[in-house]
Amino acid sequence: MGPVHAAWAVLGLAPLLVLGIPPVWTQPEQVHLSYPGEPGSMLVTWTTFNKTGSTVEYGVMGGRLFDMAAKGDATLFVDSGTEKRRMFIHRVTLTGLKPATAYVYHCGSDDGWSDVFSFTALNDSSSFSPRFALYGDLGNENPQSLARLQKETQLGMYDVVLHIGDFAYDMHEDNARIGDEFMRQIQSIAAYVPYMTCPGNHESTYNFSNYRNRFSMPGRTESLWYSWNLGSAHFISLSTEVYFYLEFGLELLFKQFEWLEKDLQEANRPENRAVRPWIITMGHRPMYCSDDDQDDCTKFDSFVRRGRNDTKPPAPGLEDLFYRYGVDLELWAHEHTYERLWPVYGDKVFNGSKEQPYVNPRAPVHVVTGSAGCRERTDRFNPNPKAWSAFRSTDYGYGRMQVVNTTHIYLEQVSDDQYGKVIDSIWVVKEEHGFSAWF
Numbered sequence: 283m284g285p286v287h288a289a290w291a292v293l294g295l296a297p298l299l300v301l302g303i304p305p306v307w308t309q310p311e312q313v314h315l316s317y318p319g320e321p322g323s324m325l326v327t328w329t330t331f332n333k334t335g336s337t338v339e340y341g342v343m344g345g346r347l348f349d350m351a352a353k354g355d356a357t358l359f360v361d362s363g364t365e366k367r368r369m370f371i372h373r374v375t376l377t378g379l380k381p382a383t384a385y386v387y388h389c390g391s392d393d394g395w396s397d398v399f400s401f402t403a404l405n406d407s408s409s410f411s412p413r414f415a416l417y418g419d420l421g422n423e424n425p426q427s428l429a430r431l432q433k434e435t436q437l438g439m440y441d442v443v444l445h446i447g448d449f450a451y452d453m454h455e456d457n458a459r460i461g462d463e464f465m466r467q468i469q470s471i472a473a474y475v476p477y478m479t480c481p482g483n484h485e486s487t488y489n490f491s492n493y494r495n496r497f498s499m500p501g502r503t504e505s506l507w508y509s510w511n512l513g514s515a516h517f518i519s520l521s522t523e524v525y526f527y528l529e530f531g532l533e534l535l536f537k538q539f540e541w542l543e544k545d546l547q548e549a550n551r552p553e554n555r556a557v558r559p560w561i562i563t564m565g566h567r568p569m570y571c572s573d574d575d576q577d578d579c580t581k582f583d584s585f586v587r588r589g590r591n592d593t594k595p596p597a598p599g600l601e602d603l604f605y606r607y608g609v610d611l612e613l614w615a616h617e618h619t620y621e622r623l624w625p626v627y628g629d630k631v632f633n634g635s636k637e638q639p640y641v642n643p644r645a646p647v648h649v650v651t652g653s654a655g656c657r658e659r660t661d662r663f664n665p666n667p668k669a670w671s672a673f674r675s676t677d678y679g680y681g682r683m684q685v686v687n688t689t690h691i692y693l694e695q696v697s698d699d700q701y702g703k704v705i706d707s708i709w710v711v712k713e714e715h716g717f718s719a720w721f
């Protein structure tokens with residue numbers, strides 16, 4: 283072979299040398315936990331970009347590492363963006379965990395294992411007093427409260443985190459790479475405590491597919507609505523978005539409404555309500571708020587609160603339903619502010635008494651906490667709130683809650699702007715629960 287031929291041979295190989303061989307993506311990432319609702323269980327979810335096995339190896343903290351193993355499976359999620367990016371979402375349910383016991387785990391397969399994480403199996407006693415962090419509207423960019431939440435979670439301050447809709451801003455963007463990066467950001471929280479979610483408007487693109495595929499909440503609704511129990515409370519998570527994105531199916535609104543009514547009936551059976559007297563809901567868009575935007579909650583005829591009569595058939599709202607079944611506490615987000623309300627029903631205040639409004643309140647208590655931090659910054663308030671508005675703050679921050687026992691719940695709001703200062707707190711005290719407690 284002459285020198286000219288040799289040069290051609292090298293050039294012929296050049297494209298291969300420059301492009302190299304594509305990397306293999308078998309490394310687990312975006313690890314997060316959720317509580318399936320069965321005592322003694324925990325669900326581990328993670329992502330790989332190539333197909334691998336789905337195993338969690340775990341053991342009691344302080345014991346022999348990884349002496350137990352559980353297998354699950356992976357589903358292929360193809361994002362609907364132009365690149366049609368593919369990823370495998372792995373789900374493994376651990377069962378038979380000892381309550382209130384710390385476990386160490388990693389997840390993956392022999393093609394790659396995650397870092398080592400730990401969690402404490404939830405105490406399944408109804409006299410357990412679980413502690414929560416709660417917030418909505420946390421994004422990939424400007425996630426102001428994230429560092430504080432990461433540290434507090436790792437310090438063991440929370441048993442469960444409630445993320446009340448609006449993630450990443452937005453998970454589908456940049457062909458779902460924003461979703462990937464956000465799930466990596468919250469791993470430092472969500473790999474240690476169950477991270478319980480509901481959908482918000484920022485998840486709506488491609489019919490909520492990033493939300494439905496990435497999270498693993500209880501029930502069979504792709505994480506859209508579900509309920510679970512912890513301590514003396516029954517928790518209901520719902521989609522307020524079924525009232526707004528009718529293009530994805532008006533039937534979803536009715537399906538959810540029927541499910542809610544059934545679930546509330548079940549929770550109100552005397553034997554159930556005796557053990558778990560608190561009923562706490564979480565949904566993204568509030569029924570009431572006093573922000574100065576034109577959002578649903580600023581309107582008297584809020585779709586979420588009063589339903590819609592521009593649909594066929596008309597769609598029932600949630601306020602009457604929740605009032606009829608004696609829902610105690612309603613947690614919301616979406617407004618990038620914090621607002622606590624006096625007990626309210628039908629736009630009117632129903633304090634327990636003038637001196638102690640939250641002692642035996644005669645209507646549900648609403649809290650809006652949607653200022654964890656995102657690229658849209660915080661919102662502004664209307665200068666003349668209605669009589670139900672009790673406390674407002676435009677600081678970045680998040681809520682904390684403890685369901686102490688069958689009669690007492692403690693709630694507070696943390697300001698991240700004020701370096702973690704607690705800027706508001708209440709005790710909700712109820713000696714009686716259910717519809718009859720309103721009178």
Ligand SMILES: *[C@@H]1O[C@H](CO)[C@@H](O)[C@H](O)[C@H]1NC(C)=O
Pocket residue numbers: 304305306307331332333368
């Ligand atoms: C691994 O994943 C990458 C990125 O999705 C893909 O291009 C590649 O074909 C996959 N390889 C195998 C062996 O599946």
Ligand SMILES: *[C@@H]1O[C@H](CO)[C@@H](O)[C@H](O)[C@H]1NC(C)=O
Pocket residue numbers: 381382405406407409410411
């Ligand atoms: C669960 O919580 C209850 C109430 O605080 C407590 O009495 C019990 O010891 C806890 N269970 C375990 C296994 O720690």
Ligand SMILES: *[C@@H]1O[C@H](CO)[C@@H](O)[C@H](O)[C@H]1NC(C)=O
Pocket residue numbers: 489504529530531534
């Ligand atoms: C949107 O997703 C929900 C949940 O999977 C499904 O029931 C509904 O049919 C979908 N709507 C459309 C228009 O694809």
Ligand SMILES: *[C@@H]1O[C@H](CO)[C@@H](O)[C@H](O)[C@H]1NC(C)=O
Pocket residue numbers: 583588589590591
């Ligand atoms: C129904 O629609 C009418 C006309 O828009 C409105 O005035 C009324 O308040 C609506 N009722 C409810 C419950 O939304």
Ligand SMILES: *[C@@H]1O[C@H](CO)[C@@H](O)[C@H](O)[C@H]1NC(C)=O
Pocket residue numbers: 624631632633635636637638639669
């Ligand atoms: C409810 O209680 C608060 C706090 O005491 C009070 O400021 C407010 O006026 C009360 N509202 C009504 C309608 O009684």
Ligand SMILES: *[C@@H]1O[C@H](CO)[C@@H](O)[C@H](O)[C@H]1NC(C)=O
Pocket residue numbers: 686687688689690
């Ligand atoms: C519930 O906890 C509160 C606050 O610690 C306490 O004052 C109250 O006595 C407890 N109630 C019951 C029924 O244990």
Ligand SMILES: [Fe+2]
Pocket residue numbers: 419448482483484566615616617
């Ligand atoms: Fe929102």
